[in-house]
Amino acid sequence: MYVLTADQRGSRTGRDLVPDILADGSPSGLLRPFERTAGDEVQAVFDSPAGLALVAIDLASSGDWSVGIGIGDIETPLPPSTRAGRGAAFIDARTAVEDAKRNRWHLCIVGESSWCASAQTAARLLLDVLTDRTDAGHEAVSLVAQGLTQSAAATRLGISPQAMSLRLQHARWDIEPSARALFTDLLTVANIGVDA
Structure with a gap:
């Protein structure tokens, strides 16, 4: 629990x-x-x-x-x-x-x-990604997360597709979903109580 x-x-x-x-x-x-x-x-x-x-x-x-x-x-x-x-x-x-x-x-x-420490590490790495983002990075990630293509998001923001790609790259948007999944998985293992 x-x-x-x-x-x-x-x-x-x-x-x-x-x-x-x-x-x-x-x-x-x-x-x-x-x-x-x-x-x-x-x-x-x-x-x-x-x-x-x-x-x-x-x-x-x-x-x-x-x-x-x-x-x-x-x-x-x-x-x-x-x-x-x-x-x-x-x-x-x-x-x-x-x-x-x-x-x-x-x-x-x-x-x-002992898996609690691993879950904590995954959470902290994810927090480093999220809190290091600029406002522009958060905005770009939010638009793509809503289902817009990078090109459509760039148009909405009034920037070039290349600039959009750079914003997303600097925001490390591509690692966020798998980092969230890792954190969730490690919470599951920690709750089961399986120790290495």
């Missing part, structure tokens, strides 16, 4: 972003929804890694959140309220979010499986 705890960064000087997360719908694999646990912190429980991976990377790459993922057992039956949950995954998520506050990626993964 997966528990994600996220703590808003710089909440004393910015607006409260917790309501945005609470209103953001239900990502796939969400077993218990995000709830405010204390102040500017939220927590959710996932039973599958795909939605978790997407949410964790989006939160950490925004620069607004420190993200901790705990992987392990939880006490069942799981109560209706997320914050009433108990078990190793909840404890590990708390440890992870505290560690995440002290590193440049603002994301940590903690659990019993």
Whole structure:
């Protein structure tokens, strides 16, 4: 099982972003929804890694959140309220979010499986790709991700196809899908508990 705890960064000087997360719908694999646990912190429980991976990377790459993922057992039956949950995954998520506050990626993964370290490394490499992108790179990747051809995206941006190709290359857009898949796969293995 997966528990994600996220703590808003710089909440004393910015607006409260917790309501945005609470209103953001239900990502796939969400077993218990995000709830405010204390102040500017939220927590959710996932039973599958795909939605978790997407949410964790989006939160950490925004620069607004420190993200901790705990992987392990939880006490069942799981109560209706997320914050009433108990078990190793909840404890590990708390440890992870505290560690995440002290590193440049603002994301940590903690659990019993040695595969947690591999999942964390994959997430951090993906975060390096995403946070290193320029605004122009994000815009170019977004258009191609929406299904536009590179030529059509270039036309929309008012740039040449060659310039579009360079933007995408510098944004490292071609590695992002496989990096996301790797992160999701490693979360799966870490949850199964198979150790090398």
